[in-house]
Ligand SMILES: Cc1ncc(COP(=O)(O)OP(=O)(O)O)c(N)n1
Ligand SMILES: Cc1ncsc1CCOP(=O)(O)O
């Protein structure tokens with residue numbers, strides 16, 4: 672596990688939309704546009720390709736000083752030396768991921784629409800709390816829906832807050848205003864004709880809010 676001290680978690684959190692042949696190039700465009708965090712999310716079971724891609728993305732992120740987070744798969748995160756892992760309700764517990772990846776790993780968690788889950792996972796040692804979906808999500812149409820009130824309620828927990836779900840450069844500002852430290856985006860970023868330009872539009876939302 673890398674020991675590089677990363678800057679505070681704030682800004683665009685790019686989540687890959689693979690499988691796609693150009694996942695590394697598309698991710699490079701997102702980082703060039705200002706993404707501050709990259710998640711490798713590939714729900715297929717092609718272990719060899721996933722390992723190759725995760726390794727390539729780890730090298731890319733290291734060159735940019737950006738943390739790579741692996742979705743779901745703690746062993747893959749460990750194998751490629753990623754900065755951390757994102758855990759949902761079907762995934763490993765925070766303490767188990769921490770035990771495998773080390774004290775400095777970034778262990779992020781999905782809290783969906785639940786402040787109780789957020790409180791519990793904050794107490795369990797999570798490094799960030801993700802809420803959503805805030806808008807209808809093209810990637811996950813059945814995702815539970817969250818409100819900006821949840822972000823405000825979670826702020827006193829003192830951890831970085833991540834908003835996810837159907838977020839675009841045009842609908843995101845109220846989420847930042849409500850306390851989102853990171854905007855996690857798949858389709859409005861990786862589905863854009865110009866990934867770098869889309870990332871720049873998201874990044875500008877944080878410049879406007881003083882970060
Ligand atoms: C930053 C971030 N937030 C939420 C999720 C969703 O995680 P999960 O509920 O485990 O669903 P899958 O992404 O695994 O389908 C996420 N990946 N990243
Ligand atoms: C993984 C996940 N969890 C809740 S919504 C979502 C998908 C987000 O993707 P998009 O930005 O395309 O809505």
Ligand SMILES: [Mg+2]
Nearest residue numbers: 743758759762
């Ligand atoms: Mg998951």
